[in-house]
Amino acid sequence: MATPGDKKSAALKMLKKAGASGHQFLVLDALAADKSVADSEETVEVEIDAEASLAWLNGVPLTLNGGKGSADVLPGNHVLSFEVRGAPGTSWSVKITAPPEAKSEDGDKFDGTGFDAGRIKFVVKP
């Protein structure tokens, strides 16, 4: 008869084989201990300065109001992807302003197409 510890161990091995790492184990561990991970969430704040912009956080569309948006994420590796448009020659910028360990930015001047698309990888710590 497998004990809860054996089940957890087996589940961890399966997850590791599947490529899970970092905060996924933290989440699973909390689940096994019947703890909430809600307090582990950090708010990521994003600011985009461009005439038009679209953004995604880990593949989920990020609502932007006046170029600003935020979402709660668990500790781990994350990616902010974005598209920006504006008049050729004008400047644009994308900034992650919070949490402190995730602060980063990208920016440039639009070329003749008036369009750019990219991503920023960042880490949120527990």
Add this chain to the structure above:
Amino acid sequence: MRRIVFLLGILALAPCAAAQTGSQAAQTGSQPDRSGRSSSGTTIGSEDADNITGHVLAVASGANASSSVKAAPVISLEGTTEDKVVKAQIGVQYHGFTFTAGAKANVGDDTSQPVTLANLDGLRNKTTGEFGLLWSKWIAGYSGDVNKVLDPVCAQYAKETGRTEGDQFKCRLGWFRTDRSAAGQAAYKELVEALPPGRIFFAGINGSLAPESFTFVSADTLVEQPKEKHTSRSLSGVAGVAFKTNTVTTFSYTYEVAYKAGDKADVCSPAASGGSVKCSQAVIGPPGDPDRTNRLSFEVKQFFGTNFAFAPKFNWDVDDSIVGIELPIYLLQAKDGGLTGGVTLGWRSDTKAFTASAFVGPVLKLITKQ
């Protein structure tokens, strides 16, 4: 800098924020992510999440339909005193909508006194109250998260060059454009083909009110008459599309009611003693009926690279059947980038006159607000 006094709470100092489109989230509403949760769920998983992780996260966070994406309106404030015009505006942006309201007034050379744009009775004389509502929606050429396109391209570039993303290269279309290596140009070409800019649709309304007190003397008796109060006003609607070729077409309609003061003249009266007279300038007669104008406009803006653009505009005064054509040609670049001036050619059907002049103005944007 001139001091500005605001007696109305809503008339804070505020910028006319650049037009912004709503996010795709706003356009598509709730949509499932890879974990099967609503995109408006409580917590967003990590970028390397797989199905198992997605499930774990959904359970762990107690994800439900409530939104974790903060969507409070963004308020921006600005005050300017450029070109002897004092202007204050408040702007609120929410999803694809931008609302602005404010006031502006012409001021003289005296900058030592504060300017009151409004008080509790309303707008002050010579102050124009303005409001605008602009909606815009960007339908990008690639539907969905662009990271799905970027990820394999950037991984291939990293593999070929041995560079590390973040430290040694940026996983971005514009960055690859500047990398002249074979790997960089291959990545750029692939991204350009997979990520077309798409189109931006926009529409809006703008209105203005300009209450004014008119002081004048009777044309018959030259005696000063009681002041008349009239409010000039305008309402306009605009709609357009910014295409992927950086061609922007805009239709607009404007209705104006404008009161104008009568002509000024020297009015002379006998002095108190002797045979001399004293003269002063006065407006003869009341403002009379206002000029009412219905005007239709069509503008085509085209950017050619970063150094050149033109924006021909056709105006039709419906009431007087007057056609006006303007052809601004943008050649001058602003210090911080963008086109800001050039020469403009014009023609009017009523006078049959051609005009040409140099101009400098605000940086030319894709989206025309009015």
